Amino acid sequence: MKEQFFHLFGLTIREPAKAAEIVSNVRVDRITGWMILILAVTLNTLVYFLSTAIFPVPPEFAALPILTQPYLFWGMLCATTVIFVFAFYWIGRALDGQASFDAILISVGWLQYMRLAVQVAALILMIVAPALSRILTMVAGLYGLWVVMNFLKVVHGFDSYGKAIGVMILSAMGLTVGFSIFLSLMTAAVLGMS
Template sequence: MKFGELGDLVVLTLRTPERAVRLLRDLDFGMAERWMIALLAACLSSLLAGIARQMFPPIASDPLSAILSVPLTLAGLQFAAMVLSAVAVTVIGRAFGGKGEFADALVLVAWVELILVGLQAVQLVLMLLVPPTATLMSLVAFGLSIYLTIALTKALHGFTSTPKVALGFIGGVFLVATILSILAAAFGILPEVSP
């Protein structure tokens, strides 16, 4: 796939997610290639986050911030989060009668992350040139990630109701957040809360 075709795929993903899912399935990636795409997305995202931290160091320091300041650790956490997301999308979707497979979910989660990496790069440039617009770009990226996750999950599983998928997404987010909070508390990496 050429660079220009990636741009076309981004536009197709935003306009017609169902066709984008079909096209990504038709590429027929092997399992090793799917893992490599997810790893690439995690590494690129962590690289940009590391550059942003160097350019704009955080004011506060806590255990979580210290962990996230190590690029390899951040890449590992992002990769694990993508795999967990792909598992959640597959398991929760199939529990409600969906037909999606983990292999396809992994590619779609990685694809969403790669799109967000593009926005992350734009945000980094905006932080330098027009700092106030960087916050707006963060909101755009957040909204886009939710939209793409819901739209691609719906297409992956062959669901017809967007509100039901959105409800499942919200429930899944709470479930994953609860699990991660318990793990973070067990390892003592939750940020300290002042009274």
Template sequence: MIQAALSLALRSITQPRQVARWLIDLRLSREALVTGFALVVVINSLLFGVSVLLDPAPLPWFLARPAVYGGLQALSLIATLLGLYFGGRVLGGQASIQDITVLVIWMQILRALIQVLLLVLLPISAVLGGFLLSLTSVIGIWIMVSFVDEAHGFSNLLKSLGAIIIGLFGMAVVLSILLILLGIDPSGITANV
């Protein structure tokens, strides 16, 4: 099972459209998608907690509590899902919310794999860790653009990139409003970055 997951992760880099189509064609049930969503939130929150333990730099109060961080991550992922869905729909895309959900869940699994690698690599070499982080950021953009392109049926990477930009803008607006409603000052977040 682990070997199959690692093989799929590698194919996500070399053949992202085919992986996206395969994931979409699984036609996972709503219950499976909700469970997968919850699982990636928990896993990424735990990995964040481990990284905080390894580097105890001061954090804003809402990031220092794993449950709050997990809640914020869940909200962020929901906003991402909706942003990619509606951003693509605005440009004539055909993806369903389930299609986008399965792809975002897989992207979060890939992110967790990278976080594990970084947790191992950063204590050994900050330079190699920084290089891995930069490289995986570029690869992550490539995968996301390809996934959105396949899901929405654009056959046009520039259109997919436009859908992502529209989605990110919408996501930023929604998250800013949610943070304000939760009493978190967004300017305080950037002051700690």
């Protein structure tokens, strides 16, 4: 089992389209899919706060509770990830994608574990070679877009990368608009209380 996991990890880096085929064909019930996703978000949060314990948040950002409070960080990361699951599914379907919700759920869950691996590697490099850690994070972020694009293309059965890019852009725009509305409502509520 461990060998298969590491093989899939390497395949996701080398050939994301093949990895997407394997991941999207994993059959688990929806509750297990959500648990896989929530565990990944929780582990990402733990690694983030381990890194902030070793390398504290700069003072100018310490005033932002989301960067210093684990439950807020977890909540925001969880909400963002869940929104992307639904956005990737519905927007992909609107663009004639054929993915099942469970295939999107397990794919996003797997990609969160890939993100976790990058965070762990970046944390180790931050201790040994901070400049390399920054480079790794930047390169992994850019390459991660390529991986997500491949996953969306394969899972939805798109015939081109254009539709996968469209799903990514529209999902990001939807997330931005949604959070803007949410923050506006929260600000209005806070100002109304004071």
